Amino acid sequence: MSLAVLSVALLALVPGVGLAQPQPGSDHPFGKPSAEVPNPGELNEAVRASRPVGYRDQTRSEVLARNGVAATSNPLATAAAERILLQGGNAVDAAVAASAALGTVEPMSTGMGGDLFAIVWSAKDQKLYSLASSGWAPKRWTVDYFTETLGVDEVPSSGINSAVIPGTVSGWDALLKRFGSMGFREVLEPAADYASDGFPIHERMHGQWVGSENSLARDPDSANTWLPDGEAPELYSIFRNPEMARTLRSIQRHGRDAFYKGDIAKAIVEKSASAGGVISRDDLAKYRSEWVTPLSTDYHGYRVHQLPPPGQGFAALEMLNILEVCTPRLGFDLAELGPRGPRYWHLLIEAKKLAYSDLHRYNADPKFDPPPLNRLLSKDYAAQLCDRIDPDHATPLEVNGVDAGSTVYFATADRWGNMVSLVNSNYSSFGSKVTIPGYGFVLANRGSGFTLDEDHPNVVEPRKRPFITIIASFITKNGRPVMAFGNMGGGTQPQAHAQHVINMIDLGMNVQATTDVARFDHSQENDVTSLDTHLYDLVGPTLTEMGHDLDRAYGHAGGYQGILFEPDPRMPKPILPRDNGKGPRHGEAYERPVNGVYRAGSDPRKDGHAGGW
Template sequence: MIKLSLLTRSLTLSTTLLTSIACATSAQAQSSHPFGIPQSGDDKPSASITAMPGSRAQGWLAQGRSELLARHGVVASSDPLASEAGLEILRAGGNAVDAIVAAAAVLDVTSQNDTGIGGDLFALIWSAADKKLYGLNSAGWSPEAWTLEYFTETLGLTEMPDFGVNASTVPGAISGYAAMLDRFGTLGFEETFERAATLAEEGWGQAERRHADLVRVQDRVREDKDSAATFLKDGEVPPLYSIIRNPDLASALRLIQQDGRDAFYKGPIADAIVSKVQANGGVMTHADLAEYQSEWIEPVTTNYHGYDVFQLPPPGQGFAALHMLNILEVCAPVHGVDLSALGPSNPDYWHFMVEAKKLAYSDLYAYNGDPLFVDVPISELLDKDYAAELCDRIDMNVASLPSVEGGLKGGTVYLNAADRWGNMVSLVHSVYDVYGSGVTVPPYGMILHNRGNPFRLEAGHPNVVAPRKRPFHSIIAGFVMRDGEPLMAFGNMGGAVQPETHAQHIVNMVDHGMNVQMTTDAARFTHRQQSNVLAMEEALANLVGPALRAKGHDVLPVDGGAVGGYQGILFTRDPQLPLPVYNRKSIEEDHPVNGVYRAGSDHRKDGQAVGW
């Protein structure tokens, strides 16, 4: 009996021990953040995982996702909620302009790290009815009191402030939305702002990139009590994936729905902006806001191997992309370079691209400014004979020093849309730096941009600060046409990287035949004109970095955050279908465009391309 009891006890202990070991093994094997759910103090739950990426079954196997194909309409942006808001408008009968405003307004809610109604915007709009490409400059101007003496003598500065109310020009975004809707839209603020206002009231999930941005600048956000109250919770950054709400911003959007642009530039929002700015030592007035208007402008263009590439003129930096393409096209045969034959795994390919970029950006930083104040010699800069004069400044064996240094910050969203009638919109929208000026306007939960920061405090400089002047602008939107017909709306957000990445995308697609998704999934470079550092995404740096260092390049491996984020929509016409008359009233509501839209979206950001 005693032996049986001991045996039973032994078996029980053994079972308990095995169970404990199994439990311990199970506990050791389990992730500390199952399903990627962050734990306390763990802001990047997937960063340490060592798994290898999978590959596709067709095409370029490293491509991250397929192109989106749709016929009735497409919206591509850096936030799925924004893309879906635009698609919702398209499905309800709105056109591409209506859709782009709805999508951008959602980004104004979910992405104030990059953009907002306190920022600026630019757009290129292809009107199917007019068969014409229009440009819109909605960069806000400086306050009337922003003289050079105000900054150098009154404030005692030697360079423009990075942040604060004296870095903030008049916000141009709402004026830009109004201009687009008035000229080309079929809907108004009431319909196009509804999804954004509802999101601000009900809340949305905090995504990884935007959470990381807030973690990075949280100390600056705390410096302004209204920013801290709007973007932090009990003084701390809200957890990753938590629900974020901004009912104060919803109030501003509801006012604009009701009273249009006047609510922002002449009404209660204007009152709040002036009150906040002046209470913090700024000089913006009601007149600065009330008298501001957006400007319809002619795009600038060059032809690259048979394709007409369009950008917006100064004060934006888009002409540098065209200038770089001219240098690549004209100087390649001079140096015996064939970009298509070399391909993007050859060090000489990247050396030539980077040297062309240095030349283009040197002219950008030497000449760019507000064309209403200074003569920017665009026609001369974009003349291919001028590009030919620069070819001997490229040495295929030695990295050069930029003749003119310079640099800009970043904090931007780029998005595009196309509809069933053939209208296409390329739009870029920004508060400049991450969380802009760091100044939030109560009681409306909106951050003010710091677009005044790029102004210079040097008398005689093309970009010297002056009253009612628009600063050197980093944000640009691109468009491509062939034989007078629209082909592609594209862009690449990211501060100073934008012109060089626009050029890289055109080379990818024209010289290498990459599709509109592959071009963004391929590795990119960004050259820093101020420090002469060549930043390359890590895999590319590992491949060609040693050979480029031998030529004198200071190569720095970086992650994808350094090269911005792209969206692209390409129209492929079906030659079997007749060209319809692009008059919205004469086309059935369910009539798709006479071809197929193909779209791509950057995996480096949070967004996607959607269509129907």
């Protein structure tokens, strides 16, 4: 026997050693899902890595750019915005492209059947503009319609009688006409490509889709559109929506009127009638977006801007006022208390409860019953509320309110200094769960934001806009742009906005770190405060002793995006296109980067990222 053969024979006799040893590995190599384990990430028991510099638990660096940047909740939407910016479009063009893309690739959160709000910093005018494009109630919506005709005691949370007139497409049109350099044909092309060619299903999106299977199955058109083979598409699979591509192509060819007066409008009305609703052609044809004056307050020398009612942005401003005025009166400083201290969180939660009580007491469409904003947003009013904060004990809610929501928020910026803060929503996941046949989009269920209490300012009325949760924010200092930012997630939004402002201004966090840290999410509906599991372990026991009802949470508190502008006074200002960018896109105006640096961040709780160059 040769030495080689003898060696092999001997190895075969040694336990655990041989030529054909099994190599089982994982049942889910490369994280591949299976029917038994649809998300193999749940099996990962490894500890997370730390960073070598800065905040050690920060998930990634800020994205820095000078020519253009976008931060969205889906990589494909960020890519769509970058595609438009690379083609010479401005921040508004990129924002509409991102909105359309998100409605395609994240259809549970947003789409053409939803609502849209935006704040735009115009580099040409050196000022802020705010657009409100939330839907209004059909003309036949009255309290009697719901209580007598439908026999219900509240506006439904799903179905055709939860759907108001969509505002998204009108919002796209208004933004492009006032500030855009491109038209629908260019900016809707990325979304139309995704819809026709198909797009992969990301992790967070997949979880939301699965959670909506049963409710989508109730509407045949929704089941046909969103549940291939009777269920949500699998993680990493490719989903196509040729009907949505058809809708986008129609808007590319015929503009806004295709949606509000043309074949799409006809299909919406027909679907409404067949489902037992009362949306009319006139409800759609007469709908218009509105340019409105933003609200603002000063916080430690920075001006924080929000959209006016019926959005809930004023609650964020009131919360900041309360904290700025009352914290020192109570003998504390938020920065000194710090986010590892229970009293820090106690003060934030108590300020939130007071601000949201006013929100749910007064918020309504200002054309019908304007809230007393001059009083609510004054520092004097904030001072009157200080006595209602017990520094040692939780105080019961004054006014309760519903906190639901499913939304996208994103920001864009360009080489000329234009910046956009935009929020777009279906409200609940897949909105009303009513899909328009042949056109591949759902109607939002924003009508459920109304009340049937005739003594409340938010009572349902014809052509009235309901209480709406989506908000976009902007920060300026001395009249100059600082940051576009926002945080999606229903009732989470104003309290999250305030926390980001405090994180960055009081605690000195950067644009990415502010979203990588834990935040609280208090429900005005049941007075329960959700804390990220790590924060719960750190401060939960003490907060419970102080009287707070707490819930341990994972990945809660919505999703944030933000873009900050860091100007460099040594650099020349950008050259603005002479023709507002509507002519040939070349020359020095398209070659010089912005006079500074954009710093962008994106929430790891979502699927997206920031990108720029």
